[in-house]
Amino acid sequence: MIHCEGLVKIFKSDNIEVVALQGLNISVQKGEMMAIIGNSGSGKSTLLNILGGLDRPSAGQVRVGEWDLLKITDEQLVEYKRKTVGFIWQNNARNLLPYLTALENVEMPMMLSGLYDRAYAKQLLEWVGLKERMNNRLQQLSGGEQQRVAIAIALANRPSLLLADEPTGSVDTQTSDMIMDIFRRLNQELGVTIVIVTHDLSLAGKVDRVVAIRDGLTSTEFIKRNPNLVLAGGEHRTGSSIQEGHEEYVVVDRAGRLQIPKTFLDALRIGDRASMEFDGEKIMIKAPKSLEGN
Amino acid sequence: MPMLRFLYRKMWNTRWLTFSTLLGLVLAVSFTTSIPMYADGALKRVVAKSLLQQEGGMPPGSLLIRYQATGSEKPDMDSFKEVDRYIEQEIPKQIGFPYQTYSVSLSLRSAQITPEDPSKVDASRRRQMSVMTMGDFAGHAEMTGGKLFSDRPANGVIEAVVLEESLYRYDFRIGDVFLYPVYGGNGIPPLKIKIVGTYKPKQDDDPYWYQGLESLVGSFVVSDKVFKEHLLQQLKVPLNLANWYYAFDLREIQTSQLSPLSKTLERLDIVLYQKLKDTKVDISFLPMLSEFKKQSMQMQTLLFTLAAPMIAMVFYYIAMNSRQSLERQRTDIAVLRSRGASNRQIVWIYLLEGLILGSIALVSGPFIGWFMAKSIGSASGFLTFVDRKSIPVGVSSDALLYGAAAVMIALAASVIPAVVFARDSIVNFKQLMARSDRKPVWQRWFFDIVLLGLSGYGWYLFNERQFISQQTGLTTDQLQVQPLLFFVPALSIFAMGLFFLRVFPWLLKLCNWLGRSFLPVPIYLTLTQLSRSAKAYYPLMLLLILTLGLGVYNSSAARTIDLNSTERTLYQYGTDVIIRVAWEGFSDALPQDRGNGSGGGSGSGGQNGGQPGQGNQGQGNPGQGGPGTGGDPGGGEQYRPIRYEEPPFEIFRKLEGVEHAARVLQTKGNVVISGRSTGQGILMGIDNVDFAEVAWFRDDLFPAHPNVYLNLLGAYEQAVIISKKYADKYQLKEGDLLTITVGQEPVEFVIVGILPYWPSLYPDQTPFFIANLDYIYDQAPIIPYDVWLKMKEGAKVTPIVNELMANKMQIVSVKDVRNELITQKKHPARGGVFGILSLGFLVSVMISLIGYVLYWFFNLSSRVVQFGVLRAMGLSRKQLTGMLLLEQAFTAGLSIALGIGIGKLTSYLFLPFLQTAENIKTQVPPFRIVFEAKDTYQLYAVVCFMMVTGAVLLFLHIRRLRVHQAVKLGEER
Secondary structure (H helix, E strand, C coil), X not given: CEEEEEEEEEEECCCCEEEEEEEEEEEECCCCEEEEEECCCCCHHHHHHHHCCCCCCCEEEEEECCEECCCCCHHHHHHHHHHCEEEECCCHHHHCCCCCEHHHHHHHHHHHHCCXXXXXXXXXXXXXXXXXHCCCEHHHCCHHHHHHHHHHHHHCCCCCEEEEECCCCCCCHHHHHHHHHHHHHHHHHCCCEEEEEECCHHHHCCCCEEEEEECCEEEXXXXXXXXXXXXXXXXXXXXXXXXXXXXEEECECCCCCECCCHHHHHHHCCCCCXXXXXXXXXXXXXXXXXXXXX | CHHHHHHHHHHHHCHHHHHHHHHHHHHHHHHHHHHHHHHHHHHHHHXXXXXXXXXXXXXXXXXXXXXXXXXXXXXXXXXXXXXXXXXXXXXXXXXXXXXXXXXXXXXXXXXECEECCCCCCCCCCCCEEEXXXXXXXXXXXXXXXXXXXXXXXECCEEEEEEEHHHHHHHCCCXXXXXXXXXXXXXXXXCEEEEEEEEEEECCCCCHHHCCXXXXXXXXXXXXXXXXXXXXXXXXXXXXXXEEEEEEECCCCCCHHHHHHHHHHXXXXXXXXXXHCCCEEEEECCHHHHXXXXXXXXXXXXXXXXXXXXXXXXXXXXXXXXXXXXXXXHHHHHHHHHHCCCCHHHHHHHHHHHHHHHHHHHHHHHHHHHHHHHHHHXXXXXXXXXXXXCCCCCCCCHHHHHHHHHHHHHHHHHHHHHHHHHHCCCHHHHHHHHCCCCCCCHHHHCCHHHHHHHHHHHHHHHXXXXXXXXXXXXXXXXXXXCCCHHHHHHHHHHHHHHHHHHHHHHHHHHHHHHHHCCCCCHHHHHHHHHHHHCHHHHHHHHHHHHHHHHHHXXXXXXXXXXXXXXXXXXXXXXXXXXXXXXXXXXXXXXCHHHHHHHHHCCCCCCCCCCCCCCCCCHHHXXXXXXXXXXXXXXXXXXXXXXXXXXXXXXXHHHHCXXXXXXXXXXXXXXXXXXXXXXXXXXXXXXXXXXXXXXHCCCCHHXXXXXXXXXXXXXXXXXXXXXXXXXXXXXXXXXXXXXXXXXXXXXXXXXXXXXXXXXXXXXXXXXXXEEEXXXXXXXXXXXCCCCEEEEEECCCCCCHHHXXXXXXXXXXXXXXXXXXXXXXXXXXXXXXXXXXXXHHHHHHHHXXXXXXXXXXXXXXXXXXCHHHHHHHHHCCCCHHHHHHHHHHHHHHHHXXXXXXXXXXXXXXXXXXXXXXXXXXXXXXXXXXXXXXXXXXXXXXXXXXXXXXXXXXXXXXXXHHHHCCHHHHHHHCCCC
C-alpha cells in the first residue's frame, strides 16, 4: 500500500533549513494496521502529512497505492484525498468544522466529492457509537466523542488508507481503548490500511507492527510476536509494554546502513567512529580501538 | 447542488458573520449609489430650473424641424410624405420622452391676394397672405366668429379661417372671397379662398402656438385635408414651408440619457436631409443638453471626489471585515482542503457566498441609497438636515452600475484572499502561522512615508496655488469647492495614521520597558500582548483614525465654507434688510429731470443713481458687488441740483417685525487731502446709535469693539472713520483733516478712526469714509439714503412692503440677506457638498462602530484559549475584563485621540486653501477656520456611544465565553 524510499523533506523558512526526513524508507502492506512512533521532532508527523497529501516531499520516492506522491499534480492530489486517504488529527480543530453538527460534518467530505450518501454517514456515526448524538453540535460533544466524529469523517469517502496522527493524544485511557477498538474493527471488517502516529508506547503495543523513527530515519521495528510462541529471554529491558509483546529489530536500509540507538552510543562513548567485527555469526560494534596508545 | 447545501449550512451556522458582511455590502452599495442618484436628482432640479427660466420663449424641450423650399423648387411629394411620416412617427420614439405638443404647419408662399369681387371689398389695399394648415387645428383654436373651415373645397372655393387680428389689419370680413395667385405653379389658376371664420388660441401659453400669433396674422388657415389632398396632390401647388414642432417634456431626464440623446439629435439633421432636401433641424435642445451634461458631470465629479475617501473607507471596512472573517475561517478552509476540497470548490464556495450576499445588497442597497440621496438633498449644513421639499431622486441605471461596481470590488476583496488561502492545506497554514510576525507590506515598503511625502507635496502645490487652475467650474454660485481639497487631506490623514501605526509598537515597547518592574500583572500582560501582536490591531486603529480624522476635517470644512460664505453675504449686505424708497425730487432747472431723480436709483446697491454732479458716477458702483448698477441716464450730463424731500423715517421703526432701523447714506465723493485730490471714495453717512443696532459686525475684524468707533463718531460732529488701506497710502493719522466733495459741496472731516473693514464696503476697491449723516446733510444737499432694517427673528419682509405701500411710499428696491442666504443654501451643489460630507461622516461612524464591535468580537473569539489559560492561571474575571478594557483604551482610545488630533492638524493645514485665488479678492471679511463646538460634541457623542456599545458588547461576550469549550476544541477557535 505504502512504499517510501529515500524520502527527504526539507523545511525552509527565512533563515533556517530543517531536514525533517533524511531519506526515510518504509513499506506498509495493504490491510496492515501499524504504528509509527518517535520522539517529537523525529519527523513522524511530517511523514504522515506527506502520506496524507497535505505536504509535498522534497525528494525520494513515495507511492501510496497507485499514486506517486512526488509527481502528483494538484488535481490528482484532490482526487487522492477524496478517494484514497482519510485523515484523523489529534487536534479536533483540524478535523471538524465547529459550526456544523456531527452528521453535517461527516457529510461534508461527501458533499465535496459529490457522492452524497446520508445513510452511509449515519451508518458511520453508528459505527463509532454516536448514533444518539448525530445531530448535536460539536461544542456539545466531549473530546472523545469529537475524536470519534473525526474518525467517521475520515471514513466518509470510503478510503483505503486511514492515517491517524496521535488519535488518542487528548483522551483518557478508556476512550483511547475504544478508539483503538474502532480502528481494529475497521481494519478487520473493511480491510482499511491504518497508519497511526503516536508517541504512546502502550498504544503502539496494540498494533501488529511498530516502526520507530529517529532523526528523520526509520531506526527500529517492532513486530508482534506470535502470542503462541512466547520466547523466554532475548529481552533487553522490561517495563515498557511494547517490548513485552513485540520483537525489536533494527532496520537496515538498502545501502546497508543501520542506526545505533543513542543510549548505546553513549554507554560506550562512541563518538564519530566505532569498530565493527564480524565473527561469522554476529556483528559486533565496539568503541574504537585505541591506536598508538592514547 | 450539495455545494449549495453546504454553503447554506455554512452561512446559516455562521449567520452573524454573514450578516455583518452583508451589512457592509449593503452600506457600500447604498452609499455609492446614493451619489449618482443625488447627482441625477440635482440635475433634475437644474433642469426644472432651466425649464422655469425659459418660460418666456419657447419651451426648453423644443425641437423645430423646418423644410424651406429654395427658389422655385418643388419638393417631391413622396419624399415629403416620407419625411412627414418619419418625423411624426419615428422621432418621438427615438427621443424617448413624452411630448406636450406636436404641431405641423405647412404653408404656401405668401402672395398678394386680390378680392374676387372688388365691388364688395376694397381692392386697393395690399394684402400679402399665405395659405397654411396646421395639424389638429380644431383642438387648439377657438372660433370667435363664423365657423370652422370644411374639409373639402366647395365649387373650387377653399374655406379658410383667419386670426381675429387679421380682420382688422387687412380689412377682411367673414364671407369674403379672395384670389390667391399660385406662385411658381405654372398654369395653376389662382385659388379661391373664402374666409369663413375667425379664431384665437384656446390657451395663450399653449406651446402649440410656438410661432407666435404675429406670424399667423398673414395666413389663411385651411383644412389639413384640403391642403394636402386638394392643393398639394390635385393642384400640385408647390409647398413652400413646412414646420414640424415638438415640445418634449424633459423633466424626467436622467444623467445617463444625456449622451445618447445628444447623439440622436446630432444625427437627426443628416437623416432629415437625406429624406428630403432642405429639411433641417431649426431649433433643438442640444445646447441645453450639453449644458445639462456639463453641469451633471461637474456635480458628479465634485460629489465623488468628496465621497471618495468615504467610499474608500467603506471598501476598507469590507476588506477588513471579510479578511478577518476569512482569517477566522482559514482553519475551516484548511480543513476543507485536507478533506479533499479542490481549490476551485473553495473559491466557488466563497464566490457563491459573495454573489448571494452581493445580489441581496444590490437589490436592497439602492433603496437605502435612495433614502440617503434624499437626505443629502435635504442637508443645509454639516450634520444638519432640514425638512424641505426634497429633490426628486430616482433610481437610474448609472446608480445601479456604480452599485454593481461596489459589489464587484467588495467581492474581489473577499474572494482573492480566499483564493490565496485555498492554496494552503492545514499543514502549510500552521507553518505560516508560526511565521506571522512579519511586518505588514506597507511598513516594509515605507508606503506611509511615501504617502506623507505625497500629501506634503499636495500641500506645497496648494500653497503655491498650482491646483487653482483646476476649477470645479461652479463659478456661478457662491460656493467654490476644490474637490482636491478634500482628497489630499484625506490622503494625509491616512498617511499620518499609517505613520503613527509605525510608531505605535515602539511606544508600547517603551511603556513596557519603563513599567516592567512595577506594573501589576494584568497591565503588564496587556502591554506585552499589544506590543507582540500590534499588527493585528492596525486595521481597527486605522479605521478609527480615518473616521475621526475625516469627520473632524469634513465638519470643520463644511462649517468653514458655510460660515465664510454666510459672513461674506452678511458683510456684503451689512444688515438684514435694505429698503430703498423713491424720494420726491425737484430739479431747479428743467422739469424733465424729475423722473430722473425719483427713479434713477433703481437697482443700485446703495448708490444713489440720481445724485447728480459727481461726474460719471452713473457708470455704476464697482465697489458694491450688489446686483445691477444704477444705470442713470442723466448722470454725468450736466449739473443740475435736485432737491429731494426726505420721506418720513419714523414709519420704518414701527414696521411690523422690525427691531431697529437706521438711515444709511452711501454716495461717492471726491476726497481731498491737504488741498490735493486723491480720487474717489465712498462716503457713508450714518446715525451712529442706530447703525450700531442694525449693522452686522464681525468682532474680530476690528481692533476694538465697533461701538467704540461709533462712539467716536458721536463725539465729534465732523468725525470720519477711514479705511486702513487709504490711510496707509496717504500716511493719514487720527486727527488729520480731509475734505470730501458731496453734491458739489466740499465737506470737511476729521479722522477719528482707521479701520480695515466696514460692513457692506470693500476698501480694496474704493476707500470708505464713515461720517455722521446729519453732519453731511448739514453741509451738503440732501441725498437719498437707504434704510437698513434689523429684523426680528423670522420676521417676513412682505408685511413691511405692504405697509410701506399703504403709506404711499414707492419702494425702489428691497434686499433681504436672509433670502439670499436661503437661496445659497438651497443650491444643489452646496446642499450636495454638505449632504455628502454629513452623510459620509455618518456612514463612516456607522462603519467604525460595526467594524469596532466586529473586530473585537473576532479578536476575542480568537483568543479564547489564551483567556482560558489566563483564567486557569488564576486571573479573576474582573482582572481579565480590566485587562481587555485597558487594551481597548490603548488601541481604540489612542486612535480616537489621534484621529481627532490629526483631523484638526489637517484642517489647520489645508482649510486655508479653501479660499481660491479667484475669490480671495472678494473674500472680505477675511477667511477664518472654525471648529464649531457643536460638531465636536456631536463627534464625541458618537464616539462615546461607539465605545460604550463596544465595551458593553465585549463585556457580554466575555461573560458568555465558555473557556472550557475552547480548551477542549483546542487551538485558536
